[in-house]
Amino acid sequence: MADVQITEYTDPACPWAYSAEPFRQRLNWLYGDRLEWQVRMVVLSEDTAELAERGFGVEQLSGAYRMIARDHGMPIDTSVRRRLAATLPACRAVVAARLHAPEGARALLRALRVRNFAGELLDAPGTIAADGNTLAQALDNVIENAVSYTAPGDTITVRARTAGSTLTIEVIDTGPGIPERALAHVFDRFYRADRGRSRATGGSGLGLAIVRDVIEAHGGTVTAISPVNASGGGTRVQITLPGYRRRTRPRTDARPPSRQAS
Secondary structure, three states: OOOEEEEEEEOOOOOHHHHHHHHHHHHHHHHHHHEEEEEEEOOOOOOHHHHHHOOOOHHHHHHHHHHHHHHHOOOOOOOOOOOOOOOHHHHHHHHHHHHHOHHHHHHHHHHHHHHHHOOOOOOOOOOOOOOHHHHHHHHHHHHHHHHHOOOOOOOEEEEEEEEOOEEEEEEEEOOOOOOHHHHOOOOOOOOOOOHHHHHHHOOOOOHHHHHHHHHHHOOOEEEEEOOOOOOOOOEEEEEEEOOOOOOOOOOOOOOOOOOOOO
């Protein structure tokens, strides 16, 4: 265990993190593993209406950024943004990474800070870059849940489709289905639709709750539908993620950039 724990209260939109970063790096250099850093989100703005009620608009934001760029040398975009942005979605993304893929939380926070400095909107789904580790775990949890409820010989189908910039992933099983009374609670923490099955196969009751946390942190939604077949059984879990951008393969004939020693 580290000798000293430091809790950093921040928000991806807070420009003063730029000024604080050299001090954090210096402490890491001096004390190394004796320090343990914990990041906690404070959420500067839950929605843009909250900012408007304070009389704060894009012109005021641009003026504030011009002042701190001039007085403190911050490399921040000072142009007037097309609208104000809430920071809650970005904060949720960092919290989801801290809970489910802690090794990537600091890198995600830094990436969001850089994007904010570049003028991107922190509540835009395209700005909150999908974190592969947490999304992969979310999909794994859905599939593992389907496996737990299906018997040998049953079928589990995973399919994906895109419509514009929206990606939809579905996991469909041919198990016994979910009782109607349980459908509204399957994504709640520690909830189990079939307590007898959970005692037999184990499980913490957190699998689908983690799925909801991760997907909502990326601006998406997750729903469960049951029954889905003529025999009155089966379950379909549907994940919808906005801001999807298909990755293109890099050109194989492209030359790597030249490097110079400095």
